[in-house]
Amino acid sequence: MYFSVAALIRYKGRYLFQKRDKKKGIFYPGLYGLFGGTNKRKEVPKKTMTRELSEEINIEFKKIKYFLTIKLESDHFNPKNSSIFRRHFFICELPNNSIKKIILSEGQSYKLIDIEKESGKNFVPFDYAVAKYHYMFNSKKKIIPKIFLND
Numbered sequence: 001m002y003f004s005v006a007a008l009i010r011y012k013g014r015y016l017f018q019k020r021d022k023k024k025g026i027f028y029p030g031l032y033g034l035f036g037g038t039n040k041r042k043e044v045p046k047k048t049m050t051r052e053l054s055e056e057i058n059i060e061f062k063k064i065k066y067f068l069t070i071k072l073e074s075d076h077f078n079p080k081n082s083s084i085f086r087r088h089f090f091i092c093e094l095p096n097n098s099i100k101k102i103i104l105s106e107g108q109s110y111k112l113i114d115i116e117k118e119s120g121k122n123f124v125p126f127d128y129a130v131a132k133y134h135y136m137f138n139s140k141k142k143i144i145p146k147i148f149l150n151d
Helices: 045-057 125-138
Strands: 003-011 016-019 036-039 064-072 085-091 109-113
Touching: 003 045, 003 125, 016 125, 036 045, 045 064, 045 085, 064 125, 085 125
Parallel strands: 003 085
Antiparallel strands: 003 016, 003 036, 016 109, 064 085
């Protein structure tokens, strides 16, 4: 089964996003998305995440913590044209001063984003949504969507 992984890399309260390449075959070219990718044969999600981070930014994280999985129901994302494709999200804390050690091997650039101040306009929609959810869930403000409040 094919799946993808994405890393919510946090550094000093912000999230690290990659400006995606503008190449044929890449979904959401030129937008900001999370670092990650798809699995190789017989690879489990955490191993895929570790490999992708090493390949894309040349950093080995001591702790990679599972956060959540979403199902994408579109043939567009799945290389085997299945109607359901899973994307596993992991939380990683970038150690102090590691931002200077990043060696970018995929994408046009990277940027630390204050997700609270971003509208999501230039972002991969589901990556932005999960980062925003993570921020809201862990915020000291404990923002709860109105839909969940009792009237």
